[in-house]
Amino acid sequence: MPNMRQVRKRKTRKWTQEAMAQALLEVKAGRLFLRQAAQQFGVPKSSLSDRVSGRVSSDCVYGQRTLILPVTGFH
Known part of the structure; x- marks a missing residue:
């Protein structure tokens, strides 16, 4: 029996916003x-x-938003 991680593939968007x-x-x-x-x-x-x-909305972009965290503790 195949491993489920090998069988499932992520669907990726194959079209552009344009x-x-x-x-x-x-x-x-x-x-x-x-x-x-x-x-x-x-x-x-x-x-x-x-x-x-x-x-x-027509300009909606799906996917995870980029998370930018402030860098602290480095001097």
Whole structure:
């Protein structure tokens, strides 16, 4: 039986913010339907739909925020 750590792989986003913005622009302008834009620009249809409906802001970036801690104790 394979180890579960070997079987599970993290899903990584394979689309860019620029592609999502362009797809969103085309849908809002009425030049493409949602499904067509998602396919043409290589973005997930559900993510594009969330942005078109306003459920998610169009400039939203997912992922963990960078945590910067102040360095203390070094002189």
